[in-house]
Amino acid sequence: MISGDETAVIAVDGAEKSFGAVRALDGVSFSVRPHECVGLVGHNGAGKSTLVNLITGGLAPDSGSVLVSGMAEGEKFSIAGARAHGVRCVFQELSLCPNLTVEENTRITHPALKGLGWRRRARALIAGKLDAIFPGHGIDCTRMIGDLSIAERQMVEIATAFSESDTRVRLVILDEPTSSLDAGLAAQLLGYVRKFVSEGGAVVIISHILGEILSTADRVVVMKDGRVVSERRAAEFTVETLVGAMGSVVRARDARAPSAAAGEIVLTRKAPAGSGGIDFVARRGELVGLAGLGGHGQTRMLVGLFNAGGGDWVSPKDPRIAFVAGDRHVDGNLPLWSILRNMTISLLPDLTRRGLVDTRAEAEIAARWRERIEVRTKDMANPILSLSGGNQQKVLFARALATRAPVVLMDDPMRGVDIGTKQEVYAMLREEAAKGRTFVWYSTEMDEICQCDRVYVFREGRIVAELAGAEVSEERILSASFAEAAA
Amino acid sequence: MNALRMVFSKPWIWAFIAAGGVFFVTVMFTGGASTIGLGQAALTFASFSVIVGLGQMFVITLGPGNVDLSIPATMTLAATLALKVMESQNGMIFVGLLVALGVGLGVGIANYALIKALRIPPIIATLSSSFIIQSTAIWSNRGLRIRPPQWMADLTTQSLFGVPNVALIALGITLVIFVLLEKSLYGRWVSAIGQNMRAARMAGVPVDGVRFATYVLCAVLASLAGFLLASFSGGAALNMGTEYLLTSIAVVVIGGTAVAGGFANVPGIWGASLFLFLVVSMLNTYGASAGVRMLLTGVIIIGVIIAASRRRVA
Incomplete structure (x- = not known):
């Protein structure tokens, strides 16, 4: 020593x-x-x-x-x-x-x-x-x-x-x-x-x-x-x-075939005219990665996609898009509330009968998700801020995944999450995608981007490259991120 | 012992303790002779504060910067127009009530339109709209003092089994609001917005819809309070709402609702409303001059707020 x-x-x-x-x-x-x-x-x-x-x-x-x-x-x-x-x-x-x-x-x-x-x-x-x-x-x-x-x-x-x-x-x-x-x-x-x-x-x-x-x-x-x-x-x-x-085991990255049987298009966003960028498209059941250097327009794109979904005035009958925040203090946590209430806020409309929330159904769903994502707490009634950062992030994941929304946007949500949890979440995302859910995933970590079926690389606020399947690699992404700067 | 501790950890308990203490001190002065009379008066006058306070509570719970300063003007305009329509006829009471509620609806819509469309902070928006509302009331009133229909006057001044009717009305509204806050989807949404508006939006809460509904709810409750107050006091007066500007905010704060938003408390509104009325009547009973009365009222309110907030931190 x-x-x-x-x-x-x-x-x-x-x-x-x-x-x-x-x-x-x-x-x-x-x-x-x-x-x-x-x-x-x-x-x-x-x-x-x-x-x-x-x-x-x-x-x-x-x-x-x-x-x-x-x-x-x-x-x-x-x-x-x-x-x-x-x-x-x-x-x-x-x-x-x-x-x-x-x-x-x-x-x-x-x-x-x-x-x-x-x-x-x-x-x-x-x-x-x-x-x-x-x-x-x-x-x-x-x-x-x-x-x-x-x-x-x-x-x-x-x-x-x-x-x-x-x-x-x-x-x-x-x-x-x-x-x-x-x-x-x-x-x-x-x-x-x-x-x-x-x-x-x-x-x-x-x-x-x-x-x-x-x-x-x-x-x-x-x-x-x-x-x-x-x-x-x-x-x-x-x-x-x-x-x-x-105390955890590295799991080998699952070798995946690119989803050849591309599903129907569920989300699109045209590149601004004259910007020379690539249009964004997401299909059913896809894991779409947003890569590139941090702060080059990925978060703005996600927020834009979310706001385009509407729901400012009236909660839609069938939720279209759920969002997992990365900057959880700004976009995610409701700091006065319990873990339970933080987890269920997005799916409350489904648990509401004649305007009143069915708290028993709410508690049941929360208990199920608590088990599924292993939130470390004695009591779901404890305040959200009593959890460690990684566990708070898990709750935000559950908030989005528990909804019926067919599209989930993720704004670099794995910051401060340990490697064991990450592996669990990756597996869960794959499973959900196989059921037909679409994920749009902005990440600053190459490991995560490499989990995706298709990747858009951002530079200076626009999409400059699209990589699919076997093309998704650290080298390709880095070269696309830096292309012009190096030239 | 545990049950006692649980009761004391409730944020509304301090408002009730304060109200009870002041009541006791006042009654002591008169040797117990005024117990029933004072109790009835307190319940009656507290009822009006409760009704406006419940609306203000929802608005304040929406988060920092949200407050409705147009409550006094809305009360005045609703009362003025309703009395004018009713022209002291019993048959027109229902129409008058609709007019009053309509005024509230209109004011709520106008307030949120200012806040949203012109991006004016709620304090400024509701303050400026209150000038317009008050001017409309002056213009339509023109010094007329119309008496309320006899049935309304009777309803608001009489009691049922010793409990003033207006207190029963306020209690009914309170129960509805309690369910709305604690059990309904809308109540959850209001609380979520008050904690973190951006996070609430990203979690799928229809932020604009909820805020709009809240400003409308507050204005409608204010107009209802104005309607009842005018019926109770024998007519509308242009300054009838003035004292409710501070009162509506004070009862919310003393009652244990978080000033910074995100957490509201219904029972505390009652405790705080009773307390505010009783403080004034206690000082009156002891023969304090107007200046001393104002001074002590301020000091006592500050004291209760400090006691209540300290409990919540611990």
């Missing part, structure tokens, strides 16, 4: 933490030294986020200790203390203020930027860091966060964490940093992480994309049920052994 090392930037020793009856951490020892990038992996609910919260001072352990090098004896560890000692974190739940500009958000994390001209200095600071990490990012730092795409927001968040004003950054924790980034941006970030580490920094990276962890981290720590179950040099792991250590 390395936890006793004197030079560690941060050393957690025997930490335990419980939330009510739930034991989130059960005696975890964890340390990070300079010149080191540590990968932290585990399923949803394995205790990773709790461990991160201990390190950033957001939570205090029930027992055990958290030590940051340079901290005075007996100094109380807190969020401010962690920051003062150079510990930064990029949270999975994006934490920027949407009503402020990029430079104003920079000011919040850097109190040292004060006095006249702070805007200019903040802009220089953040723009410089963005340029260093994501060359050619194209983000205007005077824009409001709320106007940026989710990928751009994540880029700003990452750049903010690495930027320095009064204190030196010694340890950066990246919690699912690439979940909203496309392959190109993710590669830029991981390259920067290696550079930062080689210059003496320390990084903890949490990701569900195991390839990323193996290629970037020096050492990998595997967590399961609140304990560290495995800790080795990254070179000693392969994706298979890593998944095995987490």
